Amino acid sequence: MIYSLKHIKKNYNGRNVVDIETLDIEAGCTYALSGPNGAGKTTLLNILSFLSIPSAGQLSFFNAPVVFNEKNLRQLRKSVTLVDQHPILFSTSVYKNIEFGLKVRKTPKNKRNDIIASALKMVDMTAFADADARTLSGGETRRIAIARAMACSPDVLLLDEPTADLDIESRLTVENNVREIRDQKKITVIFCTHDLSQASRLTDKKIVLINGQVHDIYHENIFKGAVFSPNTDEYYCRINENILIPVPSTDKDKIKISIHPGMITVVGRKKTAPDISFSHKGRITHLGMEKDKIRAVIDIGIPISVLMEKSDYDSNGFRINDAVDIDFKRNGIKILG
Amino acid sequence: MSFLVDSFLSAIRLMASLDAALIEIVAVSLKVSFSSTGIACFVGIPAGFALSTYEFAFKRSVITILNTMLALPTVVIGLFVYAFISRNSVFGTYDLLYTQQAIIIGQCILIIPIVTVFTLSAINRIDKRYRKTALTLGANPIQTAGIILTEARFGITAAVVAAFGRVISEIGISMMLGGNIRGFTRTMTTAMALEYDKGEFVLAVALGIILLSISLFINILLHYFQGKMPE
Numbered sequence: 172m173i174y175s176l177k178h179i180k181k182n183y184n185g186r187n188v189v190d191i192e193t194l195d196i197e198a199g200c201t202y203a204l205s206g207p208n209g210a211g212k213t214t215l216l217n218i219l220s221f222l223s224i225p226s227a228g229q230l231s232f233f234n235a236p237v238v239f240n241e242k243n244l245r246q247l248r249k250s251v252t253l254v255d256q257h258p259i260l261f262s263t264s265v266y267k268n269i270e271f272g273l274k275v276r277k278t279p280k281n282k283r284n285d286i287i288a289s290a291l292k293m294v295d296m297t298a299f300a301d302a303d304a305r306t307l308s309g310g311e312t313r314r315i316a317i318a319r320a321m322a323c324s325p326d327v328l329l330l331d332e333p334t335a336d337l338d339i340e341s342r343l344t345v346e347n348n349v350r351e352i353r354d355q356k357k358i359t360v361i362f363c364t365h366d367l368s369q370a371s372r373l374t375d376k377k378i379v380l381i382n383g384q385v386h387d388i389y390h391e392n393i394f395k396g397a398v399f400s401p402n403t404d405e406y407y408c409r410i411n412e413n414i415l416i417p418v419p420s421t422d423k424d425k426i427k428i429s430i431h432p433g434m435i436t437v438v439g440r441k442k443t444a445p446d447i448s449f450s451h452k453g454r455i456t457h458l459g460m461e462k463d464k465i466r467a468v469i470d471i472g473i474p475i476s477v478l479m480e481k482s483d484y485d486s487n488g489f490r491i492n493d494a495v496d497i498d499f500k501r502n503g504i505k506i507l508g
Numbered sequence: 509m510s511f512l513v514d515s516f517l518s519a520i521r522l523m524a525s526l527d528a529a530l531i532e533i534v535a536v537s538l539k540v541s542f543s544s545t546g547i548a549c550f551v552g553i554p555a556g557f558a559l560s561t562y563e564f565a566f567k568r569s570v571i572t573i574l575n576t577m578l579a580l581p582t583v584v585i586g587l588f589v590y591a592f593i594s595r596n597s598v599f600g601t602y603d604l605l606y607t608q609q610a611i612i613i614g615q616c617i618l619i620i621p622i623v624t625v626f627t628l629s630a631i632n633r634i635d636k637r638y639r640k641t642a643l644t645l646g647a648n649p650i651q652t653a654g655i656i657l658t659e660a661r662f663g664i665t666a667a668v669v670a671a672f673g674r675v676i677s678e679i680g681i682s683m684m685l686g687g688n689i690r691g692f693t694r695t696m697t698t699a700m701a702l703e704y705d706k707g708e709f710v711l712a713v714a715l716g717i718i719l720l721s722i723s724l725f726i727n728i729l730l731h732y733f734q735g736k737m738p739e
Contacts, residue, residue: 220644222640222643222644245646245648248643248644248645248646249646251644252644252645253640253644255637255640255641257637258637258641259635259637259638259641261638261641261655261658261659262658262659263658271642271645271647271655272645272646274651275645275646275647275648275651276646319645320644320645323645323646
């Protein structure tokens with residue numbers, strides 16, 4: 172194991188942002204770290220990159236317990252590189268940005284050129300070596316930040332939402348960079364993402380973090396709302412004025428729910444059976460393949476992510492912008508808190 | 509009005525002739541100002557960096573005191589230093605009074621707070637991610653400090669330029685601690701005051717023109733570096 176976490180906690184202002192019972196991360200594998208906003212993903216990456224010290228618990232790196240003193244952490248940081256969600260490049264040339272990590276590692280000057288050229292080639296940015304780093308676009312900055320990290324030849328590359336806020340072209344380029352690192356460098360890569368189809372495309376291994384804790388399954392379609400109960404055996408979560416989601420019975424006034432994307436029925440308007448009462452009307456805004464299933468995002472006033480069988484998709488002939496009816500199965504809805 | 513024009517023309521001729529007395533005064537001024545600015549940078553830049561980077565007891569109080577010292581009148585500093593270096597005082601045996609060193613000490617007290625506070629402000633303005641990035645790339649504290657200071661270089665340069673501008677144009681410290689001794693501690697500002705007292709305006713106007721030229725140059729530098737500072 173490259174990382175082994177036991178009873179790791181991180182407190183901020185008395186709140187446990189990360190509270191992990193056990194988590195083992197294998198060397199040479201690529202992991203997708205998923206979870207809703209505020210789940211503790213960035214905090215966990217900061218701990219794994221030795222930039223942040225956990226409040227409690229034991230962290231092992233290459234099967235050796237980590238001693239949290241600055242000298243030791245500085246040494247460990249040379250094996251792990253973190254690329255921030257919004258990476259920043261030093262106000263100098265692209266070449267000098269990548270050279271910094273090599274200088275820190277006292278790499279001989281005659282070897283630096285080759286390493287920098289190879290790192291730039293990997294992210295297809297060779298022509299930018301002499302460019303002023305401050306003039307690069309968001310996507311180019313991410314790619315140079317990845318090249319800068321990879322030039323350090325780390326054992327672990329940590330990427331915090333590497334494709335967030337990028338256009339499709341830049342996103343695909345960064346995804347290709349990650350894929351190449353995964354396939355060619357054989358290092359451990361852990362990347363945060365909200366995009367489950369991206370996680371599926373790039374890796375088979377997932378770490379799901381919710382409220383700082385590791386979960387077996389990823390909860391999607393997470394919403395907060397007030398509980399509404401028209402009678403004693405019917406409970407709903409009111410997301411907004413028009414959207415009521417059926418939920419299991421609860422004694423709370425406000426709840427956070429997750430809706431399993433595979434437990435949502437979607438039917439094209441024309442095919443709606445008269446005896447089925449569908450609760451919400453919406454339009455398809457996104458369609459994509461995810462392994463052998465189809466992922467759709469349906470806008471019913473809020474975006475709902477749906478995972479459907481390919482046969483259902485084929486039989487309905489769904490297209491982007493199609494008007495559809497959807498219904499939530501009560502057993503696909505979980506109260507998270 | 510004609511006397512001003514006459515003085516101005518005479519001053520131009522004096523400067524064009526590279527008058528020895530004029531050059532000597534300018535040289536003394538530049539020497540003490542560069543010395544005090546150099547020392548203030550040596551102390552103030554690391555102090556500003558430490559204040560922005562490390563947490564310690566009474567940090568806010570230290571910053572408040574430094575901010576207060578930005579408005580310290582030069583005559584108060586002159587009086588304060590005089591109390592320590594006059595013949596019968598604690599450091600009287602060092603014979604510092606009416607020397608260039610005395611002026612430099614006083615000017616350092618004047619501008620160390622300027623350099624420190626402006627450096628602190630310049631570092632606080634730069635993005636916190638620079639430090640995190642340097643650390644994740646394996647940098648040690650000195651290399652990390654190098655990155656932070658490099659990123660804040662325009663702000664820090666502006667601080668240094670402002671500090672130099674302050675000392676080159678001050679008169680209280682130079683007069684009280686230097687004594688305006690010809691060829692030794694006579695600076696541009698003290699010489700101008702003396703020439704004014706004597707009713708000799710030619711040298712005073714010439715020095716005024718040089719001082720204004722230096723101030724103009726300093727301001728151009730200041731605007732250049734402030735323009736380069738990150739938003």
